[in-house]
Amino acid sequence: MRAALFVTCVNDALHPRTGVAAVRLLERLGVEVDFPAAQSCCGQPQYNTGHRREAEPLLRRTAEAFAGHRYVVTPSGSCTAMVRGHYPRIGRLARQEGRGGRLEAYAEDLAPRVYELSEFLVDVLGVTDVGAYYPHTVAYHPSCHGLRGLGLGERPRRLLAAVKGLELVELPGAEECCGFGGTFAVKNPDVSAAMGADKAAAAAAAGAGVLCGGDTSCLVHLDGILRRTGSPVRTVHLAEILASTEEEPLV
Amino acid sequence: MTTRGTQAADGPQAALPGTPAFPEAARRAVHDPVLRANLRHATHTIRGRRARAVAELADWDRLRAAGKAIKDHTLRHLDRYLVQLEESVTAAGGTVHWAVDAAEACRIVTRLVQATGEREVVKVKSMATQEISLNEALEEAGIAAYETDLAELIVQLGHDRPSHILVPAIHRNRGEIRDLFAREMGRWGRPAPDGLGDDPRELAEAARRHLREKFLRAGVAVSGANFMVAETGTLVVFESEGNGRMCLTLPETLISVVGIEKVVPTFRDLEVFLQTLPRSSTAERMNPYTTMWTGTAGGDGPSAFHLVLLDNGRTDTLADAVGRQALRCIRCSACLNVCPVYERAGGHAYGSVYPGPIGAVLSPQLRGTGSPVDASLPFASTLCGACEEVCPVAIDIPEILVHLRERIVQGGPATREGVRVRIRPARGHAAERAALRAARLLLDHPGALRAGERLLARARRLRPRRLPGPGRAWTDSRDLPEPPEQPFRDWWAQRERQDRTPRRQDQAGTP
Ligand code: SF4
Numbered sequence: 001m002r003a004a005l006f007v008t009c010v011n012d013a014l015h016p017r018t019g020v021a022a023v024r025l026l027e028r029l030g031v032e033v034d035f036p037a038a039q040s041c042c043g044q045p046q047y048n049t050g051h052r053r054e055a056e057p058l059l060r061r062t063a064e065a066f067a068g069h070r071y072v073v074t075p076s077g078s079c080t081a082m083v084r085g086h087y088p089r090i091g092r093l094a095r096q097e098g099r100g101g102r103l104e105a106y107a108e109d110l111a112p113r114v115y116e117l118s119e120f121l122v123d124v125l126g127v128t129d130v131g132a133y134y135p136h137t138v139a140y141h142p143s144c145h146g147l148r149g150l151g152l153g154e155r156p157r158r159l160l161a162a163v164k165g166l167e168l169v170e171l172p173g174a175e176e177c178c179g180f181g182g183t184f185a186v187k188n189p190d191v192s193a194a195m196g197a198d199k200a201a202a203a204a205a206a207g208a209g210v211l212c213g214g215d216t217s218c219l220v221h222l223d224g225i226l227r228r229t230g231s232p233v234r235t236v237h238l239a240e241i242l243a244s245t246e247e248e249p250l251v
Numbered sequence: 252m253t254t255r256g257t258q259a260a261d262g263p264q265a266a267l268p269g270t271p272a273f274p275e276a277a278r279r280a281v282h283d284p285v286l287r288a289n290l291r292h293a294t295h296t297i298r299g300r301r302a303r304a305v306a307e308l309a310d311w312d313r314l315r316a317a318g319k320a321i322k323d324h325t326l327r328h329l330d331r332y333l334v335q336l337e338e339s340v341t342a343a344g345g346t347v348h349w350a351v352d353a354a355e356a357c358r359i360v361t362r363l364v365q366a367t368g369e370r371e372v373v374k375v376k377s378m379a380t381q382e383i384s385l386n387e388a389l390e391e392a393g394i395a396a397y398e399t400d401l402a403e404l405i406v407q408l409g410h411d412r413p414s415h416i417l418v419p420a421i422h423r424n425r426g427e428i429r430d431l432f433a434r435e436m437g438r439w440g441r442p443a444p445d446g447l448g449d450d451p452r453e454l455a456e457a458a459r460r461h462l463r464e465k466f467l468r469a470g471v472a473v474s475g476a477n478f479m480v481a482e483t484g485t486l487v488v489f490e491s492e493g494n495g496r497m498c499l500t501l502p503e504t505l506i507s508v509v510g511i512e513k514v515v516p517t518f519r520d521l522e523v524f525l526q527t528l529p530r531s532s533t534a535e536r537m538n539p540y541t542t543m544w545t546g547t548a549g550g551d552g553p554s555a556f557h558l559v560l561l562d563n564g565r566t567d568t569l570a571d572a573v574g575r576q577a578l579r580c581i582r583c584s585a586c587l588n589v590c591p592v593y594e595r596a597g598g599h600a601y602g603s604v605y606p607g608p609i610g611a612v613l614s615p616q617l618r619g620t621g622s623p624v625d626a627s628l629p630f631a632s633t634l635c636g637a638c639e640e641v642c643p644v645a646i647d648i649p650e651i652l653v654h655l656r657e658r659i660v661q662g663g664p665a666t667r668e669g670v671r672v673r674i675r676p677a678r679g680h681a682a683e684r685a686a687l688r689a690a691r692l693l694l695d696h697p698g699a700l701r702a703g704e705r706l707l708a709r710a711r712r713l714r715p716r717r718l719p720g721p722g723r724a725w726t727d728s729r730d731l732p733e734p735p736e737q738p739f740r741d742w743w744a745q746r747e748r749q750d751r752t753p754r755r756q757d758q759a760g761t762p
Contacts, residue, residue, distance in 0.1 A: 007739050009694060013704045014732050016739035023743075035743045040694040046687050048634060050656030054691045061695055089650075144635035177591045181633025183683075186724040188631060190278040193728035194287075194595045195633075224729030 001125075002032040004066050006074035006114065008216070009041035015216045021243035021250075022075045022117060025132075028245075029125060039065040044082040047090065048182045056094060056103060059087055063106035071124065072114045075239040077146030077214045080116040085149055087111055116146065117239055118155040118214060128158045133246040135165030138236075139208035141199065141222070143215040144177050156214055156238055163241060169206045173198070180221035196225040203233050214238045272627035277596035286422055286597055293421045294588045300534035301585060301641070307536070308526070317523045318644045322579035325515055326569060332481040332514045333560065339484030343546020345556040350508075352563050357388035359559050360473065360506055364394050367504050367555075369470040375488060375495040376400035377475025378582055379508045379561055381413060381604040382617075385473070396473065397439070397465050399494040401458050408435040414598025414606060416584040417532050422597055425449040436461050462494060472498040472553070476509045477581065478524060479558075482517050484545050486558070489528060491539040499542050505553040510561050512569075512578040524581060527643040531583035564617035570666035573654040577612050579644040586638035586648065592631055601628065608638035612651040619667060620659055626677045629655035660684060682721075697740075704738035 003026065007019040026033050042062055043055030062083065066072045074080055088111055091104030121127055140160060146152040160168050179185070179195025186192075200222055203211040211226075211233050213219050219235040226233050236250070244250035280286055305311055325332055337347045350356035364372055372389065374380065374396050386396040386407075398407045405420040406413050409431050413419030420428070429449040436443045436457070441464055443457045474495065476486040486507055488495050499505060515521065529538040547556050569575050587593050587607030598606035602624035603614040611628040620626045629652050638648045658665060660683070662676040676684075693700050717726045725731070737745075 009700075012739040013707065014734065016735050016737065016742055019739040020742060035740070037740060037744075038697060040697055040700055041690075043691075043694075046691055048653060048656075049683070049687060050629075050653065050658075050660040051684065051687050052653075052657050053661070054687055057695050058691065144633070144637075148636040148640055175637075177633045177635035177637070179591070179633060181635065184630070184633045186721060188274045188277060188592070189724035189727060190274070190281045191592055191595045191631075192633075194281045195591050196729070220732045221729065223732065224725070227730040228728065 001030070001071070002034060002069070003071040003073045003120070004034045004036055004069040006039060006042075006062075006066065006072050006076075006079065007035065008074060008076045008079045010216045010220070011075065014220060015237070018075050018216055018237040018239050021237065021239040022073070024248075025130065025239060025243040026073065028243075029121075029127065029130060031125070034069065036065040036069075042079045042082045043090075044078060044086075045182055047082065047086055052090060052093065055090060056099075059090055059103055060106060063087075063110045066110060066113070070113060071120065072110070073117060073120045074114065075117045075214065075237060076216065077116050077143055077150055077152065078217065080114055080119075081145040081149035083114045084111045116150055116152065116214065118146075118152055118159055119150070121159060121242075122155045129162035130159065130242050132163040132242045132244055133165055133249060134163050134241045134244045136210045137167045137169055137208050138210045138212050138241065139169050139171040139203045139206045140174070140238075141171060141178060141203075141211060141213040141218065142174055143213050143218045146214050147175055152214075159238070159242060160212065163244075164246070166241070169208050171206050171208070171211075172202045178218045178222055180218045182217070185221055192221075193225065196221055197229070200225050200229065200231060200233065204231055208233060210241075211235045212238055212241055271602075272623040273596070273600055273602070273631040274627065276600035276602065276624070277592075277631070280597035280600055281595050283597075285424070287595065289422055289424050290594055290597055293418065294594050297418075297534060298588045301531060301588065304530040304534040304536065308530070314523055314527050315643055315645050318527055318581070319579060321515060321520050321523060322581075322644055323576075326512065326575060326578055329511065329514070329569065332516055333511055335481040335516075336479055336484060336514050337560075339480075339482060340546060340556075340558050341484075343484045344548075345484065345546040345558055348557060348559045350559050350561050350563070353383035353561075356383045356508055356559055356561050356563070357385055360385060360508065361389060361392045361394065363504070363506055363557055364389065364471055365392065367471055369394070369504075371395040371397065371465075371469065372471040372473050372506075373465050373469040373498045373502065374398050374403070375472065375474035375498045376403045376419075376490065377473070377508065378416065378604060379475040379510050380473060382510075383508070383561065383563065385508065397462075397469075399462050399465065399498055400490070401455060401492055401494075404458055404462070405431060408432070408439070412599060413604060415587060416582050416605065416607070416609075417587075418584075422599070425451065425454065428454055432457055440464060466494075466497045466501055469498070469502045471504045471506065472502040474499060474505065474507045476507055476513060477528065478521060479509055479514045480516075480518050480521070481514050485518065485543050486545075487521065488542050489532075489538045489540075490542070491533060491535070493540050496540050496542045499544055500552050503553055504555045504557075505544070506557045506559065508559045508561055510563070511565050528581055528583055531581075531585040531641070531643040564619075566669065567666045568613075568616040571616065574612070574616050574651055576646050577609065577616060577648075577651055579646055580609050580613065581644060582609075583643055585641040585643065589637040589641050590632075591635065591637070592633065596631070601631070603628075608632065608648045609646070612648055612655065615655055619665075620655070620674065620677065626659050626679075629659060701738070701740055705741070707734045707738075 011018045043058030046054035087107035091107035094103040095101045178199045179192040223235040389396045402420040415421040432443040441461045478487040529535045593607040601610045615625040634649045659677045660680045
């Protein structure tokens with residue numbers, strides 16, 4: 001099977017480890033991975049901040065970059081939700097506002113082919129035990145787009161539960177937002193930081209050494225708070241844990 | 252006092268006076284430990300109970316869809332149902348008045364009270380009368396309005412503002428309430444008993460005795476309504492203390508001020524909301540007191556009934572294809588109780604009687620986006636979607652938030668006072684617009700993006716602990732991420748250049 005990796009702009013620029021881990025994991029599971037170099041950002045920051053028209057060229061770029069691929073996999077719940085949930089709306093509004101139907105066709109064509117990593121593993125590849133090894137105590141933060149936007153449900157936790165050596169602990173208030181919310185983090189910094197601090201405290205209280213999630217942006221926000229407060233809890237992306245093996249453990 | 256002014260583009264009504272934009276107002280609440288503890292305790296308790304009450308119904312999703320459908324249908328034919336309602340109410344012996352805005356509604360009510368010769372009225376908790384600041388208008392005319400709902404009484408005695416739709420005094424704890432009762436009750440009527448404790452029962456008993464003399468004396472009651480039935484002219488109020496029923500049955504004159512979106516076509520439609528509203532709001536299977544009244548009946552209840560139908564920005568909201576779904580709201584407050592932003596910011600930060608997620612989409616539509624607080628409300632959300640998930644009429648609040656953000660930053664068409672206008676982009680977003688545009692240009696040119704990423708990687712040792720300008724909002728409370736040595740696309744390109752067959756394991760290492 002072939003799949004294209006949509007690495008997302010945040011992973012590309014700030015957290016390449018997530019993308020590298022996704023490649024290692026998928027190849028280990030026998031997937032032939034492509035990385036179309038024309039990809040960049042899904043346009044989520046523009047769209048969510050109210051600059052919908054600024055997101056249109058990025059929609060076109062993303063759709064063109066992945067035009068030939070049956071499966072597009074991305075280690076990001078929020079970018080998947082953007083493509084699947086909001087691209088069709090952006091396309092429809094563009095048509096209604098007289099900017100042609102191309103964008104809408106692009107959106108409708110791409111949306112059903114994009115998969116969040118855990119969806120791709122569980123639903124398309126049909127695996128929950130990916131042969132990973134990670135001897136740490138882990139709490140999982142489902143993040144809003146994965147939880148409510150995509151309805152990922154138990155998929156990520158099932159994948160983690162099958163990891164050798166890993167102890168999965170319950171995160172109190174797991175379904176609550178971490179407070180990142182794109183530009184919310186800088187537009188409403190006090191509320192954002194208060195929400196993040198509560199999430200970080202919940203992970204520490206749960207006895208986790210590692211706070212795992214499927215969205216790098218949430219993790220960057222939480223990591224920033226954990227470090228500022230000197231907490232021993234680390235943030236690690238789901239892809240990194242699943243890529244870790246006994247032969248090549250994640251340190 | 253909210254009045255509709257003459258501003259051309261947007262913002263015909265003011266927010267509550269003295270309300271700063273949301274981020275500033277929220278900052279105070281976030282750093283008030285007592286307030287935060289009160290809010291957290293209250294919202295988490297009710298949140299858990301609501302989830303259990305809803306889980307008991309196997310057909311919740313269908314009830315939710317039915318509620319949405321009834322409301323959407325009514326809104327689509329609102330003109331027809333309002334005329335039918337007026338006919339039914341009139342036929343049953345009531346009188347209908349139409350109020351285009353808050354000022355007109357206040358004038359009508361004041362005139363009706365004055366015509367009875369009374370100097371005081373008892374009130375059933377009502378969002379509509381809060382919205383139009385009726386108590387203040389009556390006071391100006393020398394009429395005292397007494398709130399009879401326990402939480403509203405607490406707010407009124409404290410010269411405070413409500414901070415929650417259902418539990419207006421949610422921001423107060425028991426000790427604060429005891430002190431308030433002991434200090435204030437005597438000034439308005441029967442004083443609190445000596446040595447009043449902070450046990451909820453004791454507090455409720457003090458309120459009951461204080462209020463009873465008001466009920467027995469009152470000649471006029473003012474209420475809102477949760478629903479109005481077009482086919483029968485029936486109005487419905489849900490409440491849990493019984494004070495509402497006293498107000499709705501004892502006085503000679505009853506005046507109900509109700510938003511035009513509260514109408515439903517048939518009596519049978521109530522079947523759905525009788526199930527969804529109590530479970531969503533107070534987590535009860537059935538509402539303790541559901542009072543229905545239809546016009547007047549000789550010798551039973553009030554002998555005069557007036558219905559004031561309030562527009563106050565609702566038809567303008569109805570004209571917006573995305574925003575109009577906010578008019579489905581049945582004011583259950585479930586969205587407030589699950590909102591992580593409301594939980595930290597408190598209700599007052601929203602600068603309106605409608606706080607929380609629904610307030611963030613309703614207030615800027617009813618009032619326009621002209622004031623700083625109204626222009627900041629659509630941004631007072633992380634778009635986490637918890638509000639939409641619990642809403643019993645399935646309002647897609649995140650969609651409206653993004654829609655309103657667009658109107659604020661880009662400008663766009665809107666309807667104000669029945670006239671199609673073009674909103675200009677709000678000030679203060681120009682720098683952001685430039686930054687996002689620059690980012691978009693960069694992102695649309697992967698070659699330039701790659702160069703930028705490399706520059707970032709090379710400058711990684713320069714990473715400051717605190718950023719200047721808008722970046723400070725991040726670094727004041729969070730560390731910056733450490734830039735990687737190599738962006739992903741460089742790692743990939745390097746790997747591609749090397750012989751991919753046979754691929755060696757160690758090439759897939761961390762960059
Ligand atoms: S928006 Fe929905 S959840 Fe919020 S108060 Fe209205 S009906 Fe209730």
